[in-house]
Amino acid sequence: MATTYEGTTEQARRIVHHHAVLRRGLERRVGTICAAVEHGVPHERPLATLREYLEAEILPHAEAEERVLYPVVAGQAQGSELVRALTAEHRELAYLAGQLQPDTDGNRAATVAEWIATLFAGHVAKENELLHVLAGSAADVAALVADMPTPPAERLTGNREREAQDRSED
Numbered sequence: 001m002a003t004t005y006e007g008t009t010e011q012a013r014r015i016v017h018h019h020a021v022l023r024r025g026l027e028r029r030v031g032t033i034c035a036a037v038e039h040g041v042p043h044e045r046p047l048a049t050l051r052e053y054l055e056a057e058i059l060p061h062a063e064a065e066e067r068v069l070y071p072v073v074a075g076q077a078q079g080s081e082l083v084r085a086l087t088a089e090h091r092e093l094a095y096l097a098g099q100l101q102p103d104t105d106g107n108r109a110a111t112v113a114e115w116i117a118t119l120f121a122g123h124v125a126k127e128n129e130l131l132h133v134l135a136g137s138a139a140d141v142a143a144l145v146a147d148m149p150t151p152p153a154e155r156l157t158g159n160r161e162r163e164a165q166d167r168s169e170d
Contacts, residue, residue: 009135009141009142011141011142011144011145012131012134012135012141014145015127015128015131015145016128016131018061019124019127019128020124022057022058022061022120022124023120023121023124025053025057026050026053026054026058026116026117026120027117027121029046029049029050029053029113030050030113030114030116030117032046032049032050033046033047033050033109033110033113034110034113034114036106037106037107037109037110038110043106043109043110044102047100047102047104047109047113048102050100050113051097051100051102054093054097054100054116055097058093058097058120059090059093059094059097062090062093062094063090064148065086065090065127065148066087066090068144068145068148069130069134069144069148070083070086070087070130072134072137072139072144073130073133073134073137076133076137078133079130079133079134082126082129082130082133083130085126086123086126086127086130089119089122089123089126092119093116093119093120093123096112096115096116096119097116099112100112100113
């Protein structure tokens with residue numbers, strides 16, 4: 001179920017939807033690692049899949065938000081504190097992603113993966129609130145979103161096809 005916010009633009013709704021897609025994709029990958037560890041089966045492949053997802057989808061999305069969206073709201077009273085918190089969470093996500101090395105022990109991998117999923121779930125909720133601040137500004141949200149790079153998976157397959165692909169990887 002997609003979350004919608006009254007008074008938001010179509011572009012903001014698309015970003016909210018994209019955040020939900022990223023969150024679900026992350027949760028599926030984390031679940032796969034945790035299940036592997038719980039059942040005593042090799043976790044290396046699911047770990048590599050999670051690392052790839054973080055490096056190709058989530059972290060580049062975070063960098064694009066910092067570069068394109070955050071400067072617009074950082075100068076606003078209600079946006080500056082939120083931008084600082086979101087930026088700190090991006091750093092934490094990158095740090096935790098760096099802890100998931102190929103030789104990471106299964107229990108450690110599952111623990112760190114859960115931390116990432118928990119952090120990201122709260123993070124996207126804050127990101128969606130940032131969109132309210134952005135929508136209330138004089139910024140041209142459509143132009144800003146157009147300046148954000150398209151994630152590799154969407155560039156190649158389109159958003160709906162990527163969601164189907166994510167489900168099939170489980």
